[in-house]
Amino acid sequence: MTTSTPELVLHDHDAAGMHELRRLLLTVYTEVYAELLGNPFFAPDRFWERLEAYAKWPGFELVTGWINDELVGYTLGYTLPDRSGWWRGFRGDVAPPVLEENGRRTFAVTQLMVLPSRQRRGYARRLHDELLAGRPEERATLLVKPDNVPARTAYLSWGWRMFGRLQPFDDAPVYDSLMYDLEKGHASATG
Ligand SMILES: CC(C)(COP(=O)(O)OP(=O)(O)OC[C@H]1O[C@@H](n2cnc3c(N)ncnc32)[C@H](O)[C@@H]1OP(=O)(O)O)[C@@H](O)C(=O)NCCC(=O)NCCS
Known part of the structure; x- marks a missing residue:
């Protein structure tokens, strides 16, 4: 599906589409994360390896945002598979069944970025809403x-809530884990 506004044009892609856009996706990534590239975890090759790993899972979706054919931002995610390892390293006060995955329950949003020169124009919100629109998962x-x-300010204002903390890999930062109720559809469509 493709939608457009006077400025930002959104496109949806599957895994094959992501591979075709490799160079442009990495160009945006290196600009957005310029200050972190010295950290091995954030090196572009490691980043691309993570994207390739996400893209192998069912339910993978990439949404890109373009202005006059320039890629200005994107977001992506995939459906957590049955018995996903996603919750390994989770620190939080939730009952164990809440962390059980069956391959249909949870959509994981793994990237959202907008070029610094294009931020604060509502583009991330539009990318986010497009990615979550029509997802079949419950959360x-x-x-x-x-x-x-x-990012935290944006997510919390878009209906996400704090869920716990999580360190996905030994050399990764400790992140806040946020959750969003897809069935209630907290994020309203914009644009
Ligand atoms: C987070 C990010 C994607 C937001 O992109 P954006 O296009 O500027 O976001 P939007 O314009 O759609 O929404 C902005 C909302 O986010 C929040 N926000 C954005 N920048 C902010 C800032 N510098 N300080 C406080 N709140 C901010 C506000 O709630 C804002 O809404 P408002 O403009 O109505 O006040 C962008 O800052 C980015 O690419 N950051 C680097 C990558 C990153 O950290 N991604 C998230 C990983 S989890």
Whole structure:
């Protein structure tokens, strides 16, 4: 599906589409995460490996945002598989069944970024809403660094709630784990 406004044009992609956009996706990533690239975890090759791993899962979806054919931001995610390892490293006060995955329950949003020069124009909100629109899962989850004020502020204002903390890999930061109720459809469509 493709939608457009006077400025931002959104496109949905599957895994094959993501691979075709490799160069442009990495160009945006290196600009958005320029200050972190010295950290091996954030190196572009490691980032692309993570994207390739996400893209192998069912339910993978990438939404890109374009202005005059320039890629200015994107978001992506996938459905957590049956007995997913996603919740390994979770620290929080929830009953164990809440962390059980059956391959249909949870959509994991693993990236959302907008070029610095294009931020604060509502583009991330539009990418986010497009990604979550029509998802068949009951809930969505994501990880955000506790000191990432722009992203945390945005997510909490879009209906996400704090769920716990999670460190996905030994050399990864400890993230805030956020949850979003897809069945209630907290995020309203914009644009
Ligand atoms: C987080 C990010 C995607 C937001 O993109 P954006 O296009 O500027 O976001 P939007 O314009 O759609 O929404 C902005 C909302 O986010 C919040 N926000 C954005 N930047 C903010 C800042 N510097 N300080 C406080 N709140 C901020 C506000 O709630 C804002 O709404 P408002 O403009 O109506 O006040 C962007 O800052 C980014 O790419 N950051 C780097 C990558 C990143 O950290 N991604 C999230 C990983 S979990």
